[in-house]
Amino acid sequence: MIRLVPRTETPALLQVVTPVLAVLATMLAGGLLFAVMGYDPVAAIKTIFWDPLFGPAASYSRPQLLVKAAPLILIASGLAVGFRAGIWNIGAEGQYIIGAITGAAVALTAYPAAGMWIFPAMVIAGAAGGWAWGMIPALLRNWFGASEILVSLMLVYVAQRIAAWMAFGPMKNPEGFGFPGSRNLQQYPAAANPELIPGTGAHWGVVAAVLAVLATWFLMSRHIRGFHIRAAGAAPRAARFAGVKPETLVAFCLGLSGALAGMAGLFEVAGPAGQITDKVGVGYGFTAIIVAFLGRLHPVGILLAGLLLALTYIGGELAQLTMNLPAATVQVFQGMLLFFLLGFDLLTRYRIARRITA
Amino acid sequence: MIIDPIALFLLLLSASTPILFAALGELVVERAGVLNLGVEGMMITGALAGFAAAYHTGNPWLGFAAAALAGALIAMPFAVLTQFLLSNQVASGLALTLFGLGMAALFGKPVEGVKAPAMASGPLDLNWIVWLGLGMVPAIWWFLNRSRAGLILRGMGENHDAAHALGYDVRRVRIAAIAFGGAMAGIGGAFISIATVLQWTEGMTAGAGWIALAIVVFSNWTAPGVMAGAWLFGGVTVLQLRLQAAGVRVPVQLLSMAPYLATILVLVAISARQKFSRRAGSAAPGSLGQTFHALR
Numbered sequence: 001m002i003r004l005v006p007r008t009e010t011p012a013l014l015q016v017v018t019p020v021l022a023v024l025a026t027m028l029a030g031g032l033l034f035a036v037m038g039y040d041p042v043a044a045i046k047t048i049f050w051d052p053l054f055g056p057a058a059s060y061s062r063p064q065l066l067v068k069a070a071p072l073i074l075i076a077s078g079l080a081v082g083f084r085a086g087i088w089n090i091g092a093e094g095q096y097i098i099g100a101i102t103g104a105a106v107a108l109t110a111y112p113a114a115g116m117w118i119f120p121a122m123v124i125a126g127a128a129g130g131w132a133w134g135m136i137p138a139l140l141r142n143w144f145g146a147s148e149i150l151v152s153l154m155l156v157y158v159a160q161r162i163a164a165w166m167a168f169g170p171m172k173n174p175e176g177f178g179f180p181g182s183r184n185l186q187q188y189p190a191a192a193n194p195e196l197i198p199g200t201g202a203h204w205g206v207v208a209a210v211l212a213v214l215a216t217w218f219l220m221s222r223h224i225r226g227f228h229i230r231a232a233g234a235a236p237r238a239a240r241f242a243g244v245k246p247e248t249l250v251a252f253c254l255g256l257s258g259a260l261a262g263m264a265g266l267f268e269v270a271g272p273a274g275q276i277t278d279k280v281g282v283g284y285g286f287t288a289i290i291v292a293f294l295g296r297l298h299p300v301g302i303l304l305a306g307l308l309l310a311l312t313y314i315g316g317e318l319a320q321l322t323m324n325l326p327a328a329t330v331q332v333f334q335g336m337l338l339f340f341l342l343g344f345d346l347l348t349r350y351r352i353a354r355r356i357t358a
Numbered sequence: 359m360i361i362d363p364i365a366l367f368l369l370l371l372s373a374s375t376p377i378l379f380a381a382l383g384e385l386v387v388e389r390a391g392v393l394n395l396g397v398e399g400m401m402i403t404g405a406l407a408g409f410a411a412a413y414h415t416g417n418p419w420l421g422f423a424a425a426a427l428a429g430a431l432i433a434m435p436f437a438v439l440t441q442f443l444l445s446n447q448v449a450s451g452l453a454l455t456l457f458g459l460g461m462a463a464l465f466g467k468p469v470e471g472v473k474a475p476a477m478a479s480g481p482l483d484l485n486w487i488v489w490l491g492l493g494m495v496p497a498i499w500w501f502l503n504r505s506r507a508g509l510i511l512r513g514m515g516e517n518h519d520a521a522h523a524l525g526y527d528v529r530r531v532r533i534a535a536i537a538f539g540g541a542m543a544g545i546g547g548a549f550i551s552i553a554t555v556l557q558w559t560e561g562m563t564a565g566a567g568w569i570a571l572a573i574v575v576f577s578n579w580t581a582p583g584v585m586a587g588a589w590l591f592g593g594v595t596v597l598q599l600r601l602q603a604a605g606v607r608v609p610v611q612l613l614s615m616a617p618y619l620a621t622i623l624v625l626v627a628i629s630a631r632q633k634f635s636r637r638a639g640s641a642a643p644g645s646l647g648q649t650f651h652a653l654r
Contacts, residue, residue: 004444004651088448140622144630149395149448150572151625157565157618165611278611289452328463328560335457339435342445342453350444 004350014348019294019301022340023308029340030333039323047323048315048333061314063201067272068313070205071096071264073306075288077209077216078257080297084220085229086236087253091137091152092261093285094159095130099262100269100280101166102129107191107270108171108182118190122266123204130262131255133159138254142247148254156285164278171276182276185269193271205267209306212260217299225252261285283331290338309334366596371488372554374592376401376546376563378491380570381577381584382498383542388574389502390535391515391645395451396436397543398567399458404429404544406462409551409558410469418477421552422487422545429544430537432458437536441529444649455567463560474556485553487545492585494542499581511535515643518650528650543567565618572621576628578641587624594620 027049031041052061075092082089089095103126110118137151171182185191193203220226231239232249240246264284269276291309295301316330380397387394407428412421436454439445480486502508511531514521518528550566551558569591576590577583598616606613632640 006651090452140626140629144626145633146622146626146629147572147575150568150575151622153568154565154572154618154621154625158615161611161615165609168611169609286456290456293449326464326467328460331460332457332464333460335453335460338449338453338456339439342439342450343443345445346443 002352002354004346005353007349007351010348015296018344018348019296019305019341022294022337022344025340025344026333026337029336033332034325039325044319044323044325047319047325048312048330051318052311052314055318057318061318063195063199064314065307065310066201066206067203067310069306069310070203070209071268071284072288072291072309073209073303074205074212074264074267075257075261075285076291076295076302076306077212077299078260079288080292080295080299080302081216081220081226081229082253082257083233083292083297085232085249085253087250088149089134089137089152089254089257090149090289091134091154091156091285092257092288093281093283094152094156095133095258095261096265096268096285097156097159097163097281098133098265099126099130099259100265100273101163101171101276102126102262103266104171104182104185104269104276107185107188110190111183111188114190116190119193119204119270122191122270123208123263126266127259127263130265131259133262134254134256134258135251138251141250148250152254156281160278160281163276163280166276167278167280173275180278184274186271186274191270193267203267203271205264205271208263208267213299213303220299229253261288287334290334290341293338293341366600368482368484369596370589370592371484371492372592373595374588375485375488375491376549376554376566377570377573377591378585378588379494379546379549380543380567381573381588382491382494382581383539383546384570384574385577385579385581385584386498386502386511386542387535387539388646389515389579389643390511390532391518391643391648391650392440392532392536393447393451393647394433394436394454394536394539395448395571396433396454396458396567397539397570398563398565399455400429400433400540400543401458401547401550401563401567401570402462402561403432403458404547405551405563406466406469406547406558408544408548409474410465412474412548412552413469413472416475418475418552421474422548425544425548425552426541427544429540429542429547431540432461433536433540433543437533440649441533441536444651447647447649459561466558466560469558470560471557474552477553485549487549487553495581495585502581512643515645518645518648519652522650522652528652532650543570546570569617569621572625575642576624578628578632579643580641590624591617591620 027045031045034041034044079089079092103122106122106125133155136155137148140146140151141148167180172180173183196202228244229249232244287309291302291305294305312330312333319325320327380401384397404425408421408425411424412418436450439450440447480489502512510526514528514531522528547563550562555562573584573587576587594616598613602610602613
């Protein structure tokens with residue numbers, strides 16, 4: 001028999017190896033699933049993980065990598081800060097949607113004015129919208145002790161319905177021939193979030209994502225607030241005795257992750273998506289949770305994890321086109337990946353030893 | 359417009375059934391000390407498996423049986439992760455929800471657009487599953503409060519180390535509870551697809567699993583409380599649909615927020631009561647959500 005002995009310290013190598021193991025296990029299990037469904041597993045895995053980067057159509061799909069990775073990294077770096085402290089914001093999807101709406105609202109109000117101020121104002125409005133939406137669960141937890149998990153998640157459904165209402169009502173394009181959806185911001189130069197360097201897919205959201213990675217790295221490893229967050233996560237009671245106020249951390253973490261998610265929503269709606277529709281939320285807020293865990297809640301890890309999950313999105317679309325694989329495959333992949341990640345995480349927290357039988 | 363209160367109450371009973379099943383299942387799981395946030399994933403799995411089985415066999419009852427089995431099966435990765443691999447229950451539950459939603463979307467394509475077989479109604483023209491759900495309330499109350507097995511299960515939820523020291527197999531009981539919770543969530547999900555919507559559509563549980571989780575908090579971890587909570591939400595849902603049908607001048611999208619906003623309100627009210635009232639403290643199980651690791 002074996003037994004598990006808790007580790008006091010995790011070897012650095014294991015921190016890096018376990019996510020890689022989880023990805024490999026997901027590929028294996030995914031291949032098995034494809035085989036059961038009657039697809040060639042090797043070809044499917046190659047289409048999802050290899051072809052978007054090096055395949056025949058790679059020149060088209062490679063820029064998409066940054067487009068998809070930017071919102072994931074932006075949202076996940078905020079979420080990871082809270083997860084470190086045991087504060088579970090799982091409603092980033094809602095904060096993303098609200099940020100898209102408040103940001104777009106600035107543009108739609110300003111239309112058709114031109115001006116350098118419009119886009120920065122949209123970014124601020126997007127961040128503020130996401131921040132406010134994230135503060136709702138924070139305040140309800142601080143004031144009344146309501147679970148931030150359930151409240152933030154409920155607010156996703158509310159945000160989705162606000163988006164639908166906006167698309168069919170207040171924000172509907174007056175020149176849209178009655179179709180739902182707002183004006184297309186890509187066709188409104190002062191508000192558009194264009195590709196900055198042609199052929200790379202890099203828009204302002206990518207810049208923001210890189211800044212978010214740097215900022216959260218600084219916060220978590222160099223700033224006293226980051227130390228408080230890590231302390232509260234590792235030993236809540238000890239942190240409280242040391243003067244760390246849990247209420248402050250709840251508000252900070254939910255506000256920060258909300259603002260970053262809101263910004264991600266704004267960059268998306270002003271760029272790749274272009275308009276507010278009832279389907280503004282495409283699940284980045286949920287996938288970002290997986291990105292945060294795959295990156296082991298570390299900013300650099302999140303950067304890499306965001307790129308990998310972006311790859312699964314693009315590969316999934318490619319497999320849909322070339323192999324007729326259902327769109328939901330990617331979702332299943334992502335769910336499996338989180339399962340394997342959590343499973344392999346055991347190795348970082350426990351040492352496996354032989355049971356001594358007396 | 360005359361609103362017949364009895365007819366409205368019968369509608370409420372139907373509307374609350376999916377959440378009642380899922381929340382009763384989660385109640386047992388949480389009383390055993392496990393927080394499973396995967397209810398939404400298990401419900402959607404049950405909704406699909408139940409619908410597909412009912413459609414292919416033409417027998418709704420087989421559909422519900424398949425839904426219970428599928429719900430329990432899909433909960434097993436969560437059980438393995440939290441009970442053997444000592445993973446964080448919050449994260450594992452989220453993974454279960456994401457996985458379940460994906461699996462259901464993946465395997466649901468072939469039954470899109472087909473209709474569920476007709477189901478014979480029971481007394482008062484209510485579906486038999488509605489009656490079964492109502493019967494489960496006293497049954498689970500009795501199990502938790504009056505049976506020996508229920509006492510052991512509750513003991514584990516309050517203090518798993520003490521239960522372990524007394525020689526009880528914490529993991530085995532918890533895995534059984536997780537499977538039961540999955541089966542109940544599966545039946546609840548299948549009620550939506552087989553008996554309410556009569557079709558399969560992607561994401562059709564629309565947050566019902568999360569509402570069920572909130573109702574367990576609302577109930578203060580008791581079976582009658584779960585029923586009261588489920589009825590409250592059934593009521594809000596029916597009212598909201600009635601208002602839509604009556605052509606109230608409020609956009610449909612805003613009316614359909616009602617169940618989610620009501621969940622938040624109720625959660626806040628009950629949390630505030632548990633936080634501020636000296637008499638009515640929270641009855642949350644002591645070991646809820648904590649990883650159990652027996653060193654010996």
